[in-house]
Amino acid sequence: MAEQHAASLSKTDQQMHMADKRSASLGITGLLRMEDPIDVRISFSQRQALIASWKAMRPQACNVMRKILISLENDTPKVKQIFYKAAVLDAFSRESTPENTSITTSGTIEEHVKFMTNFFDELIQNIDNECEAISQIRKIGQDHAKLNHSCSFNAEIWERLGEIAMQTLSSLDAVQKTREGAKAWLALIACVTDELRCGFEGETRVFSRKSSSAERLTEDEELQQRMRQMRLEFTSTVPF
Secondary structure, three states: OHHHHHHOOOHHHHHHHHHHHHHHHHHHHHHHHOOOOOOOOOOHHHHHHHHHHHHHHHHHHHHHHHHHHHHHHHHOHHHHHHHHHHHHHHHHHHHHOOOOOOOOOOOOHHHHHHHHHHHHHHHHHOOOOHHHHHHHHHHHHHHOOHHHHHHOOOHHHHHHHHHHHHHHHHOOHHHHOOHHHHHHHHHHHHHHHHHHHHHHHHHHHHHHHHHHHHHHHHHHHHHHHHHHHHHHHHHHHOOO
């Protein structure tokens, strides 16, 4: 009977039906990592559910984003280290400019809370403009590529952020209110996570190539300098 019911569902509903059965043992983290692909295309009704649920959770959005980031910080030592360094720099910045205490560094956790809230504001508002949304998301991933070299920030952190975001959002009444809302947020977070990782990895490869070229150039310059020094030393020892 259950198999006949699943066969009558649409492709998307079949995937969510399978996800529901597996979620009992895997939890929401399992949904994001399950082998069966999730159709991330968002239907009109799901778009409406996203808009309605975001509007409902908007008054507490900053608290939700803070909870997501703190969970990521506690789960990932590298993220904790990055936020700690940013907080120290922010403190020094405030001390050095007491006349303007509104100056903050963009890397602090509180600045990320504001950024993520504004990000979802714009994303939900422009949900129908897929190309612009994807470009915006990838740009964020690209902007974090520099952390790969300086702080060992890696692509797996994006995956963990997506998992934590889905765990947190799925617990909200505004998301649980309708099945379409839960499906829509699952698809949206999966898409955002993929595009963040895509932008990050692409820019990281570019940065690595540039760094390798710069290192080779430096080595060549050092070699030429040593050769010039050897010629000078040789010339100074040869009698005229």
